[in-house]
Amino acid sequence: MSKKICLITTSLANGGAQRFCASLSKVLDRLGHEVHIVTTKDFVDYEFSGSLFNLEQTLEGSNSTLKKIKILKKYFRLHDFDYIIDNRTRSQFLKEFFLYRYIFKAKKIISIVHSHYLKNYLPKSVFLAKLIYNNNYKIVAVSNAILNTVINKYKFKNCVQIYNPIDLSRIQRNVNEAIEVKENYILFYGRIEESVKNLTLLLNAYKKSVLWQNNIKLKIVGDGKDTFLLKEKISEFQLENDVILTSYIKNPFPFVKKALFTTLTSRHEGFPMVLIESLACETPVISVDCKSGPKEIIKHENNGLLVENHNPEALAKAFDSFVLDKELYHNCKKNAKSSINKFSIENISKEWEKLLV
The missing domain is CATH 3.40.50.2000 (Glycogen Phosphorylase B;)
Incomplete structure (x- = not known):
């Protein structure tokens, strides 16, 4: 009724x-x-x-x-x-x-x-x-x-x-929009708010990883009250040439599609849609095991990697494994889209x- x-x-x-x-x-x-x-x-x-x-x-x-x-x-x-x-x-x-x-x-x-x-x-x-x-x-x-x-x-x-x-149909309608991408990159997209998203952890892990040494950029898409703080942190880690900052994009999905993987470093969440959206775009994910959501979305080493929170060394190691272990990466990429049908x-x-x- x-x-x-x-x-x-x-x-x-x-x-x-x-x-x-x-x-x-x-x-x-x-x-x-x-x-x-x-x-x-x-x-x-x-x-x-x-x-x-x-x-x-x-x-x-x-x-x-x-x-x-x-x-x-x-x-x-x-x-x-x-x-x-x-x-x-x-x-x-x-x-x-x-x-x-x-x-x-x-x-x-x-x-x-x-x-x-x-x-x-x-x-x-x-x-x-x-x-x-x-x-x-x-x-x-x-x-x-x-x-x-x-x-x-x-x-x-x-x-x-x-x-x-x-909404898988909406993503499919928007994911193939033509964009110009010149570099390989990993992606964070969301609200720029340090108290929730813990972007310091993201920068720290990225700096400890082999990604920037292999010319794989960190692309951060979003706006928020801590944008200036984020720029200061990028300078602190001496990553000015390796981090690409982009304001909020109404249709992020073409950028998600072309990313090597999407990452999440939050102190807390509910049910982070960025992880599901990324998987829907056939892009695997690496997330910290915060409360709550990632553990209920990510099947470790099947569609992404789940990492202990607040541990930059463990996160950097996960970043590296997606670059150095091609079999692991392609397995997670292959399973990404089907893993979120439920x-x-x-x-x-x-x-x-x-x-x-």
């Missing part, structure tokens, strides 16, 4: 959680539901399905909290949704308590937890967390590790785990269909 569903997100650009929301809108549309999306910021890069309500555009430059409350309250009462699916980070208890109790009106509310760094999504206090989420229809964790941590800490009975879907929109749709009863 068709449901009327509202997805709430900060935007439809510049992040894995935002990309997830766009993909989920397609999943729900495929299932025959009426899909609405509320964004709080006016950024749209990702393909989506459904009707878009852009709060920032509606505010017409106003920063009035009272005006935001009035607009949102009217919107949710007008539509009378069957489900609200909240995709935002939720770090401020009082704000979220108010939104969940007085603004978000729907028969059922589902809250997504996108990161193992739980303070971005749930209050530290179990008591306060239960004031907001205990009566929710469901809390959806995007990895098994997140699910287990949430259940163990908060004792919620309403938690389920559903992986982020990957995360396809078609398969993840089945999980959402069970949930939205």
Whole structure:
């Protein structure tokens, strides 16, 4: 039976959680539901399905909290949704308590937890967390590790785990866009934020590896608050001639396709889409074993390499093995695309269909 569903997100650009929301809108549309999306910021890069309500555009430059409350309250009462699916980070208890109790009106509310760094999504206090989420229809964790941590800490009975879907058709449409590439390179792409992505570890491991000595560049694609810090670190490691910095690219997939491999060095994640996207582009991956996600995506020495976190020597050794051990590299490359079939929109749709009863 068709449901009327509202997805709430900060935007439809510049992040894995935002990309997830766009993909989920397609999943729900495929299932025959009426899909609405509320964004709080006016950024749209990702393909989506459904009707878009852009709060920032509606505010017409106003920063009035009272005006935001009035607009949102009217919107949710007008539509009378069957489900609200909240995709935002939720770090401020009082704000979220108010939104969940007085603004978000729907028969059922589902809250997504996108990161193992739980303070971005749930209050530290179990008591306060239960004031907001205990009566929710469901809390959806995007990895098994997140699910287990949430259940163990908060004792919620309403938690389920559903992986982020990957839109393989979208990647195939965009992966062969013509680009000019003159050098061999490994790739990092994502938000430039040292406290999460640990780009110092990436630079340190790259410097210790044989890659730069073999004229294999490190290409870093993205924007963020620590771009200047990153440039300072590149100078510190004397890698100015070996690291290529590129701002955020709306369609990164041709660059992913041509990379030797994609790497991830995060301190924490949720379910990193860059790993799945890279594998979908037939590009193997090397990732640290952070919480959470990489261990549930990477089959070690089958589609990529999983390395102890915060260990630059181990990471450098993994980098080297993909250059020096051709058989290992080609085996991982050969298995890359088929290894992520279980995360396809078609398969993840089945999980959402069970949930939205």
